[in-house]
Amino acid sequence: MADIATVVDDYIAVWNEADPVRRQELIARTWADDGTYLDPLMRGEDPEQIGAMVGAAQAQFPGHRFELTAGPDHHNDVVRFTWTLVAVDTGAPAAVGVDFATVAEDGRLRAVTGFLEPAATAA
Amino acid sequence: MADIATVVDDYIAVWNEADPVRRQELIARTWADDGTYLDPLMRGEDPEQIGAMVGAAQAQFPGHRFELTAGPDHHNDVVRFTWTLVAVDTGAPAAVGVDFATVAEDGRLRAVTGFLEPAATAA
Numbered sequence: 727m728a729d730i731a732t733v734v735d736d737y738i739a740v741w742n743e744a745d746p747v748r749r750q751e752l753i754a755r756t757w758a759d760d761g762t763y764l765d766p767l768m769r770g771e772d773p774e775q776i777g778a779m780v781g782a783a784q785a786q787f788p789g790h791r792f793e794l795t796a797g798p799d800h801h802n803d804v805v806r807f808t809w810t811l812v813a814v815d816t817g818a819p820a821a822v823g824v825d826f827a828t829v830a831e832d833g834r835l836r837a838v839t840g841f842l843e844p845a846a847t848a849a
Numbered sequence: 850m851a852d853i854a855t856v857v858d859d860y861i862a863v864w865n866e867a868d869p870v871r872r873q874e875l876i877a878r879t880w881a882d883d884g885t886y887l888d889p890l891m892r893g894e895d896p897e898q899i900g901a902m903v904g905a906a907q908a909q910f911p912g913h914r915f916e917l918t919a920g921p922d923h924h925n926d927v928v929r930f931t932w933t934l935v936a937v938d939t940g941a942p943a944a945v946g947v948d949f950a951t952v953a954e955d956g957r958l959r960a961v962t963g964f965l966e967p968a969a970t971a972a
Contacts (some may be wrong), residue, residue: 766924801889804962806949826929826949826962839927839949 728755728833734798734807737825737835741780741792741809750777757838758830765823765840789814795822803829821845851878851956857921857930860948860958864903864915864932873900880961881953888946888963912937918945926952944968 736756743749753773757763763770763779770776790811797807804827811821822843827835859879866872876896880886886893886902893899913934920930927950934944945966950958 764925764927769925799964801964802887802892804887804964806947806964824929824947841922841924841927841929 727831730798730800730805730829730833733829733833733835734794734805737838738792738794738809740776741783743780744784746777746781749780750774753777753780756835758832758834758836761830761834761836761838763838763840766842787811787820790820800829805829805835850954853921853923853928853952853956856952856956856958857917857928860961861915861917861932863899864906866903867907869900869904872903873897876900876903879958881955881957881959884953884957884959884961886961886963889965910934910943913943923952928952928958 733756736752740749740752740756743752750773753776757773757776759773761773761776763776768779768783770779791814792809792811795808795810798805799807806824806826808822808824810819811823812819823840824843825838825840827838830836856879859875863872863875863879866875873896876899880896880899882896884896884899886899891902891906893902914937915932915934918931918933921928922930929947929949931945931947933942934946935942946963947966948961948963950961953959
């Protein structure tokens with residue numbers, strides 16, 4: 727059973743991992759085999775789609791990295807946490823979001839759903 | 850197809866409805882027939898359990914009512930919103946929570962998951 731805090735740390739690491747092979751390894755540690763991701767802009771229906779989706783997101787925000795900025799807040803088989811996308815050089819936030827996920831029996835994430843905070847929140 | 854803003858308004862009304870019969874009618878409008886509720890303190894696996902659960906919650910907070918304080922924020926088949934439990938006479942907040950839900954094809958809520966904000970948030 728993976729510890730939820732470790733899984734969420736690995737989840738953030740997925741979004742920051744530029745190497746596709748290492749990213750896919752992190753995805754396998756983070757998501758259940760039938761895991762999914764869905765937010766207002768992107769979706770991934772399996773580990774390969776999730777990996778490609780994260781790569782595309784990274785290409786849109788060069789020089790930025792994701793940081794865990796609240797949580798994880800976990801009860802029963804659900805968890806939520808807040809992330810901030812920041813510029814590596816200045817630390818300026820470019821986006822803030824809240825992710826909600828169901829947790830599989832082995833502790834990995836199953837269905838991850840992301841919401842974006844209004845832009846003013848990130849200013 | 851029920852409008853999501855109306856469904857969420859009805860959802861808040863469920864939590865404020867003291868009459869068990871009217872509450873159950875609101876629950877039927879709000880939740881899909883296989884709808885559920887889960888938070889750190891309570892769960893309801895069907896409409897009857899949800900109704901009894903809400904009645905028990907009301908009994909714990911006499912003189913209070915729920916208000917929608919952020920959202921609904923809706924994309925794809927998911928929605929999130931923030932509620933505040935306030936004292937009717939003073940408006941003082943007693944609790945703040947974020948609810949996340951999946952939305953059934955007819956627009957009603959299916960699986961509602963609640964999270965409670967730290968107490969300091971409500972102060």
